Amino acid sequence: MTNNPLYQQPLRVSRISAEAKDVCVVELTALDNGELAPFTPGAHLELMLGNGLIRHYSLLNDCSERHRYLIAVGLSEDSRGGSRFIHGSLRQNDVINARPPRNNFELDPHAERYCFVAGGIGITPILAMIHWCQRNNRPWRLIYSVRSLQRAAYYEPLSQLDPARVQWHVTDQQGGRHLDARAVIDSLASDEQLYCCGPSPLMSAIRDAGAAVASQLHFEWFAAPAQPEAETLGDGSGAFDLQLLRSGRTLRVEAEQSILEALEASGLEPPFACRAGVCRTCETRVCAGQPDHRDMVLSDEERAAGDCLLICVSRSLSPSLALDL
CATH class of the missing domain: 2.40.30.10 (Translation factors)
Known part of the structure; x- marks a missing residue:
């Protein structure tokens, strides 16, 4: 292999x-x-x-x-x-x-206990985590939000697994009310790690409500949520120069372009997959300049190091950015 x-x-x-x-x-x-x-x-x-x-x-x-x-x-x-x-x-x-x-959504095997929050098809990585907890006799609970029971994947197996550990939030049975993110965070114990996957509005609500306990929260984003525009240095236009060290070329990345799009427009074919900053396929080494990270998978330590970025969504905070391309 x-x-x-x-x-x-x-x-x-x-x-x-x-x-x-x-x-x-x-x-x-x-x-x-x-x-x-x-x-x-x-x-x-x-x-x-x-x-x-x-x-x-x-x-x-x-x-x-x-x-x-x-x-x-x-x-x-x-x-x-x-x-x-x-x-x-x-x-x-x-x-x-x-x-x-x-794996960009690693389960910490040393956590004392686990709270899983899933929305719709976001139950998929959570199921693998529950299997692991069951096999290793680790304490867990699940909060599963779905629009209707008809759309609840694995409803019967989860209901039979351990009803006391599974909390259902069925929107059409709650008068259209969405899951209360603040109540979820308030229920979180100090030694409990929360893993969340689902639609961006659900995960954004959990993230915002849990800002004070951010170190206990972990997310798997299917698509990057809307983010405010970051400060842009240089000439203020939002554009920047891209130096490709291996090929010896310099490109201009316009304000409305991603780095990936600028590379493709110049005839290059770098690897990519999601175009949303959620998979790391297009991760590229930064040799000089200050990246403007707009992905959803790099850790805080990786962002602080500034030596890599995801070219499908991230940009530059400096007038020029040099990449190992």
């Missing part, structure tokens, strides 16, 4: 099934039915879909399983092609390429 993160392995779609309204589960196995690369709770797969798109999906099964990967895909109302392809075109026995599992 290669350690190259860009390695692509063909996987067979061994099963597709409906789990809830507009949610399908896809089981992927090796072509020879052999062992797959290991993963840890919170990890995701990067899939090369047959329509040319690259998408990331969280692994939901127990990480002790080495014979399969399980993903659940919700049909997005504003799909950019990924969920629509999987729901409408993917079939059993199809072969699809994937890169080895990566």
Whole structure:
């Protein structure tokens, strides 16, 4: 098994099934039915879909399983092609390429106890974490927010697992009221780590309500939330120069462009996937200049170091930025 993160392995779609309204589960196995690369709770797969798109999906099964990967895909109302392809075109026995599992949502195995908050299809990485807690006899609880029970993936297994640990918030049974983020944070114990995944409004509400206990909060963003524009140094136009040290070129990144878009416009093809700053596929080394980090995955330590950035969303706070490209 290669350690190259860009390695692509063909996987067979061994099963597709409906789990809830507009949610399908896809089981992927090796072509020879052999062992797959290991993963840890919170990890995701990067899939090369047959329509040319690259998408990331969280692994939901127990990480002790080495014979399969399980993903659940919700049909997005504003799909950019990924969920629509999987729901409408993917079939059993199809072969699809994937890169080895990566984890930007690591579960701390040393935490005293865990509070999981999931919204809709955000239950997928949380399920893998619950499997780990159950197998390791670790205390956990789940707060699961869904629009309706019809759309609640894994409702029956979770309800049967341990009803005392699972709290449901069904919006259409609550008069349309959303989950009370402040109440969630107020219920958090000092030795409890909270892991949250779901729609951006839910996670933003938990993040904002929990500002005072930010060190206890962990998020998996499917899409980056709207952020205020950061201060821009230099000539005030928002544009900056991009020095490509390996190729010896200098490009101008305009205010309305991402670094990735400027590179593509110049004929370069750097690796990327999400274009939203949530996957690290386009992570690039910074050699000089001050990055303006706008991603959702780099740690505070990585941001402070300033020696890497995600070119799909991040920009520059200095008039010039030099990259190892």
